Amino acid sequence: MPSYVVVGASRGLGLEFVKQLLAKGNVVIALARKPASSEGLVAIQDKNLHVVQADIVDSESLKKAASETAQITGGSLDVLINNAAYVSYSFHTIADPPSESALLDDLNKGWNTNVLGPILTTNAFLPLLRKGSLKKILTLSSGLGDPALVLESGFAGQVGYCVSKAAVEMVNVQYANALKHEGFTFLAISPGVVKTAQTAPPAEFLPYIQKQGEQFASVYPHWKGPIEPPESVGSMLGVFDNTTVADSGKFVSHLGNRNWL
Numbered sequence: 001m002p003s004y005v006v007v008g009a010s011r012g013l014g015l016e017f018v019k020q021l022l023a024k025g026n027v028v029i030a031l032a033r034k035p036a037s038s039e040g041l042v043a044i045q046d047k048n049l050h051v052v053q054a055d056i057v058d059s060e061s062l063k064k065a066a067s068e069t070a071q072i073t074g075g076s077l078d079v080l081i082n083n084a085a086y087v088s089y090s091f092h093t094i095a096d097p098p099s100e101s102a103l104l105d106d107l108n109k110g111w112n113t114n115v116l117g118p119i120l121t122t123n124a125f126l127p128l129l130r131k132g133s134l135k136k137i138l139t140l141s142s143g144l145g146d147p148a149l150v151l152e153s154g155f156a157g158q159v160g161y162c163v164s165k166a167a168v169e170m171v172n173v174q175y176a177n178a179l180k181h182e183g184f185t186f187l188a189i190s191p192g193v194v195k196t197a198q199t200a201p202p203a204e205f206l207p208y209i210q211k212q213g214e215q216f217a218s219v220y221p222h223w224k225g226p227i228e229p230p231e232s233v234g235s236m237l238g239v240f241d242n243t244t245v246a247d248s249g250k251f252v253s254h255l256g257n258r259n260w261l
């Protein structure tokens with residue numbers, strides 16, 4: 001069966017990817033910053049699950065994880081899923097940050113985790129992927145990385161997150177062009193708005209979250225609100241499974257097109 005590395009597998013969509021891929025009989029290497037702290041991973045009993053420590057802002061830990069993965073798989077990897085992310089809940093606008101240092105901190109965290117992270121991870125696993133039979137890389141982005149949606153909705157917040165997710169689309173394109181001739185398929189995907197938060201947001205965020213929902217609904221009047229992780233991951237895997245090298249470099253939604261909701 002194919003081998004998958006799922007990055008950021010401790011909770012949320014990453015954990016759901018692990019569950020659905022194991023249910024199909026795949027070999028899954030789940031990367032987590034603190035594996036022992038992940039109640040979700042600890043609870044899974046499956047001989048095809050291998051949990052490996054890695055922090056995607058630490059290139060040495062990624063190289064070590066790739067080396068451990070090679071021992072598990074015999075030296076190859078079929079599919080990499082870049083799922084981990086820094087998700088900022090700063091609803092200040094870029095023009096009105098609480099302070100310059102707070103704005104830069106948000107932008108740097110987005111850049112380091114959401115842009116450099118997938119690059120360091122992909123490059124660490126590339127030698128294994130080159131020996132794999134599928135040569136597919138899925139990178140989780142967001143509709144908030146599409147300037148057209150953000151402009152039309154009027155949303156002005158989560159600056160570090162939006163900027164980093166826009167940049168990761170170009171990262172995906174660069175990889176696609178660099179490696180198309182080797183038969184690689186790179187797909188960036190948005191999961192929709194998905195209920196992954198483990199705790200309720202702080203009360204002071206609620207008016208901003210409500211306004212953001214209204215802004216999304218102004219662009220997508222049919223939108224019924226957030227979906228559950230199983231629906232989102234099932235849809236994304238359906239899209240990804242049907243993606244071929246001819247699609248490499250595309251950025252689509254869980255619906256398989258540029259409709260984000």
Ligand SMILES: NC(=O)c1ccc[n+]([C@@H]2O[C@H](COP(=O)([O-])OP(=O)(O)OC[C@H]3O[C@@H](n4cnc5c(N)ncnc54)[C@H](OP(=O)(O)O)[C@@H]3O)[C@@H](O)[C@H]2O)c1
Pocket residue numbers: 007008009010011012013014032033034054055056057082083084085086087113140141142143190191192193194195196197
């Ligand atoms: N949920 C949504 O509505 C939504 C919408 C659009 C896009 N997305 C995208 O979908 C992906 C998954 O989202 P989610 O909602 O499942 O996020 P989440 O619940 O916040 O989980 C984030 C995951 O990333 C891991 N992570 C963060 N920084 C890391 C690092 N430096 N090294 C390794 N792992 C790290 C976290 O590990 P720890 O447990 O160690 O913190 C956790 O497993 C992200 O790329 C996100 O941007 C989500």
